[in-house]
Amino acid sequence: MTQDRATAGRKTAKAPEERIRARNEAAILKAAVNLFAQKGFDGTRIAEIAKASKLPKANVYYYFETKEAIYATLIERLLAGWDIALEHIRADREPREAIADYIAAKLDYSRQNAVESRFFANEMLRGGGFLSRTQRRHIQEVTRERVEVVDNWIREGKLRKVDPKHFFIMLWASTQFYADSAEVAAITLERPALRRTDYTDARETIVEVILRGCLP
Amino acid sequence: MTQDRATAGRKTAKAPEERIRARNEAAILKAAVNLFAQKGFDGTRIAEIAKASKLPKANVYYYFETKEAIYATLIERLLAGWDIALEHIRADREPREAIADYIAAKLDYSRQNAVESRFFANEMLRGGGFLSRTQRRHIQEVTRERVEVVDNWIREGKLRKVDPKHFFIMLWASTQFYADSAEVAAITLERPALRRTDYTDARETIVEVILRGCLP
DNA sequence: GTCTATAGGAGGATAGAC
DNA sequence: GTCTATCCTCCTATAGAC
The missing domain is CATH 1.10.10.60 (Homeodomain-like)
Structure with a gap:
């Protein structure tokens, strides 16, 4: 030192x-x-x-x-890496591209950092007792920022009226599932383990359904 | 005996x-x-x-x-309870109602059987080593059945062309998140714990985005 | 069917030689 | 910085009295 x-x-x-x-x-x-x-x-x-x-x-x-x-x-x-994917959600971007990029980035993370993602999932199952108050607040603040961006998009008529927080949760859940529940995904897709193409298929499906579901 | x-x-x-x-x-x-x-x-x-x-x-x-x-x-x-929510996905039903009911049922399950859901999530994080081959096959068969129903809907033009398996995963992920990652959901929604209304808000958001995203 | 006592072993952590 | 030997606690599982 x-x-x-x-x-x-x-x-x-x-x-x-x-x-x-x-x-x-x-x-x-x-x-x-x-x-x-x-x-x-x-x-x-x-x-x-x-x-x-x-x-x-x-x-x-x-x-x-x-x-x-x-x-x-x-x-x-x-937690240092927590915010990275969210950075695509920026006020100066068009929602269509921002959301598509976010989904792609989050799925890449699920594929490449599956272990870290599962570690966090396990801590959440434990009840998150190891998260400090500061760390919880950090997550909330980062989320709140991005929720505001979504709220603005809605106000500008660029996005249909959806609950921004539950909308984010949908994005999170759909993309993180391929890391945290990779086992279930593999069973469903009838594979011994997820392949690279499974992630691109996932991306296409999620982007398509979500964008059509939330764009005006 | x-x-x-x-x-x-x-x-x-x-x-x-x-x-x-x-x-x-x-x-x-x-x-x-x-x-x-x-x-x-x-x-x-x-x-x-x-x-x-x-x-x-x-x-x-x-x-x-x-x-x-x-x-x-x-x-x-x-596993005996695994199939229940999926039973809404039936060939003789209209996709709009079937999917909305499925989402509602799955969210109810997340709320009322959160512990069981988390137990399963934990086993999946472990790698699913306690699942017998028979049990894995059971999950696959049940899924395959319902995937066929979705495929039929698509063929009949009642549903947009989506990958049925990844579509199911989206439904699963979005609804199960409120049980398995209830802690993250609570932090995001800035609550000490999820309330009943959070589940109905979730239902509205998910049903809306998904239906609009997959109906023609 | 209920419970105390304990075997036998594994786990977290440390002392101290190299 | 590396590693062996070891302490002491706590765990799974069982024996056997009540």
Whole structure:
């Protein structure tokens, strides 16, 4: 943290140590998010995290004080990415394109970050007890902003009169389902696992139905 | 199981014993489904189930051999109720009413059986490893049947050309979200918990957008 | 059918050698 | 920074008195 020029100059060797730390922490978090997503906080064993990240159990404790610390780090990290997809919903855009882009972005996220999405879903099933008040408020504020954009579109006659919050929930639900309930989707589509084309089919269907359903 | 007339006649006192068993098993299952929904199979402790069902831990073992047995019973029971909402989707009905009724029924289920829904969601996050091949096939068959109905509607020009499976997933996702992600819905709607009116608002929004989105 | 007591093992976390 | 050995708690499951 406090690293003055002298030390920095003397020891260029400081970098490799930090690289080890970075690599190991990343391995732990990657293993942990996957296990937490599947089995939740109480269901996940530190030994499993250690095994999956190919580190001895004691090393996991070296990098993270407790299981809670790992979990909290993941929650924090997840929320940083929360807002990204919503950024398509901007007042200066036409609803048709903005909504279509949002759906596409959210489905891409479901495909590429399925594990993170499931981790969050699991935390929600738990009741969201690990979410701090600040984090809840953050979600609300981000949502409120975008709800206003939708409200404006409606006022300008660019969108049919729909409840903006429930409308957002519809978008969320329809797109996140392909991550959180990928298993159900796979069973329904009669596949061993979802394919890339399933996501594009999903996008077409959702965009079509939603746009036709909400445009004037 | 084998209970001849003689025994039945001699002992009317057999009923109360069975009533105790029925009551206790029900208490255990009710407590268990709630805990499994929140913390999953590995995260749930038998002691918690015992405490929540107000029975000594050993009694839980008296009624169910293992934790697996409780879980399997719940899965079985859940699947029996799986098909109910889908029954609105019948070939002899007009799509407009059938789909609106389906959405309403599914949202009612989300409100009244939120715990069961979450239990299933948790099992899906786990990867659905407790679902037997037969159970998976059952889901597929039921879905396939209803997909055919939708396909027919499309052929008859009563419904716009949409991918029936992804269309179903949209309905499922949008309605189940209010059970599985009730926490997210509550945060979005800025409520401590979902109210009855939230479900009717949801119904209106979903029915409106979906019907307009899929009717010709 | 109810419950206490406990076996036997696993889990979270730590000490301390290397 | 790495890892073995270990503490102590808590868990599933069972034995056996009432």
